[in-house]
Amino acid sequence: MCIFAKDNITNIINMAQKHIPDSSCQYFNEKEETLTREQIEALQLERLQATVKHCMNSPFYKARFEEAGIKPEDIKTLDDIRKIPFTTKKDLRDTYPFGMASTSLKDCIRLHSSSGTTGNPTVILHTQNDIDEWANQVARNLWMVGLRPDDVFQNSSGYGMFTGGLGFQYGAERVGMLTIPAAAGNSLRQIKFMTDFGTTALHAVPSYVTRLKEVMDQAGVDPKTDTKLRVLAIGAEPHSEEQRRRIEEMMGVKAYNSFGMSEMCGPGVGFECPEQNGLHFWEDYYIVEIVDPETLEPVADGEIGELVLTTLCREAMPLLRYRTRDLTRVLGRSCPCGRNHVRIDRMKGRSDDMIVLRGVNIFPIQIEKILMQFPELANNYLITLTTDEDNDNMTVEVELEELFTDDFQRLLKLTSDVKRALKDEILLTPHVKLVPKGSLPVSEGKAVRVVDKRTVYQ
Amino acid sequence: MTIKQLSIFIENKGGTLIKVLDLLSKANIQIIASTIADTKDYGIYRVLCNNPSQAYIILKEAGINVQLADVIALSIDDEPGRAASAIKTLSDDGISILYMYSFLWKGKGVLVFRTDPAEKAKETIMIKKLSFLTEADFA
Structure with missing residues (x-):
């Protein structure tokens, strides 16, 4: 099942991801990662049109388009995305549980849900393709920072509904790494896994890395000499550049910032390349807009605004112009690493009153x-x-x-x-x-x- | 048998105590004895004064967290061993002290305390004929 019409560009991408490149290659999806800006935008327009059309299967979007007086055919250029109304977390709650779906539940194989403590929970559905594409994004990220099939990847995220668990699990497996679903907590056991299994890469929230180091100190384990750790993926909670540098120094590794949100799929949406100068947001998967949270008008590159994301490859629950409430800015659209996917600064705060603490x-x-x-x-x-x-x-x-x-x-x-x-x-x-x-x-x-x-x- | 004591909840930071003392001073309340017990975050300021009911109203109206607590004030001779024997009498009856402070009043020692259980202490004091003070003694 694939919702997108195949032509020269999409053929390159769709379902090509089962392939694992040679370890010497610096890209996991070389063609997609090295698209020129022109190619990215052409692909985005094509996928946006297909996504909008597909969204008409969702009762929510069908009504939303009728209210706004627009039709899928009105999307003729990428700028036409601004005709589409924003989608908010409230919309997800109001359509709980399945009102946002654009496919039948029969085609869905996974559901993730937020805790819903401030109202209805939010539900995110996934088809098999959604899960595959999600795994591909995470795999692309991990490959980008030098992880290869001979690496050992330990994931200290919570599993279950929290997407940091299964998201990284599938992505790391896609790379072909030996993947340890250590899950959250029990620091002594985490450290034992790291030393016994030869963990080379760890995914954790930044504050947990600090905690882990404390326990290592108490246990007399030096991460620099007693483990093979060389890469950290950190995310799911805001942290400063200084905090990252401290983490790198104390652990003797490189730490790369990861961005994800369950509404898009989970982790994988954006990740730092070895340049560590902003997170590449994968524009073959998303249209990235930064808007003024008050006026909702786009802001210029470099200016801080609210991150708005449109999914381009989601089948079960595509989201159009989803207001993430995260504040950030565009750093650039080219990079010495050869990827022209937009570079987004680390998250600067929130445009609502949500607190993100320890993930x-x-x-x-x-x-x-x-x-x-x-x-x-x-x-x-x-x-x-x-x-x-x-x-x-x-x-x-x-x-x-x-x-x-x-x-x-x-x-x-x-x-x-x-x-x-x-x-x-x-x-x-x-x-x-x-x-x-x-x-x-x-x-x-x-x-x-x-x-x-x-x-x-x- | 019990007397009213002001128990005042105060924050563990500068300026909070003086606010309470100012209010009492302006109302011409005389403090007989007082003590502060504190934790890291907050303290309880316990005050015996000449007019606890009026002081309570004044503090309450000023928005202060205050409670009137019933405490016992035993009067003992100002000699070594008197506090020990008074407390032992209570202890022998299975009564424990939640908090206590002491001071000298007109040549006598005064032990102020709250007990657990509260009622049983009164019984013991009556039966064992311990000497105690009433609010009238401080008014």
Whole structure:
């Protein structure tokens, strides 16, 4: 099953990815990776037209196009993409679970879902081709940074619904590497895997690498001499250039930034090449736009705006002009590595209030919801994010409604109860601090709920 | 038998204590004894004063987290071993002390504490005829 008409260009790409190139080749998909800008744009237009047409199978997009008064045939040039309305996370929630699908469920083989703690979950469906193309993107990335079939790849992502697990698993297997689905946590076991199995490449969220190094130090393991580690793939949480350099130095390896989001497929969407000067976003798979989050008009290259992505190869659930809410900018459209796919800067922040902490997406409303379940607590709270010795942490300060006891044990119990309830909701344990009523800043109008002091945003 | 003590929740940072003291001072409240217990993040300031009910209203109206706690104030002779024997009497009856502080008042020692369980301490004090102070003693 393939939705795209085959011609000279698409023939090169479709389903060609089962092939593993010779290890001496620096590209995994040489033809696609080395397309000229002109070829990229021609391919994008063709795939955009096919995708838009395919989207008319989705009840959501069919209605959306009718409302906007446009037809698939109106997309004649790449610039015509601006006629298409944006798609948002809210649209995904509103069409839960299957209202966004452009194929029948019979053709789908996989479903990933977000936790849905701020409303309906979001559901992302995949056909066999979607899974194959996803694996190809991840494989392309890993090959790009020098990984080959004789490498040993350890993935410390959470598996299950979190796409960093299966996404990297399939991609690393596609390269032909021995792939270890170590999954998240249990640092001592991770280290044992690394030394016993000769791990040469590790995928982890940046803060976990730091944690792993601490445990290595305690266990007397030096990553530089006691492991064969040479490549790190880091992503799923914002981190600064300085943080990356520190990680590289402490582990004695190269660390490459990875970008992905489950709405597009998962990891694989963008990745740094050996130049480490921006992430190549694969434009044979996506149309990348950067827009002003207020006016929604495109911004010039180099200017910061919201990343908007359109899928070009997705069958089950293509998304048109999806607002990622991530803020970034275009660094360039050429690169000494020979790839002309757009280079995107590391993520600079969010255009909504979502917090990305240690790979977990958290909305302040989730925290609010939990705090409000405790009658002892007042309505005012403040979330502070800090980087302490390379670890990103969250502190939740919350005002006490009534001093219901002067017994410390009971106050400490309240603190630990709040902590546990928050952990169940956001999957991370924040520091919880009770403060007297009236001591948190109250701003005019909308209260400031989040203060981000992490070094990445400095 | 119990007396009212102000328990005030304060943040562990500069300027928070003076705010409370200022409010009490302006209302002409006299502090008899006070103590601060603190954790890393916050503290509880415990105050015995001449007019706890009025002080409570004033602090409450100023938006301060305050509670009126019932505490026991035992009066003991100002001699070595008196505190030990008073507390042993309670301890022998299975009563534990949640917190305690002491001061001198008109030539006598005063032990202020909260117990767990609360009611049983009163019984023991009555039966064993320990001497205690009432709010009227401080007013």
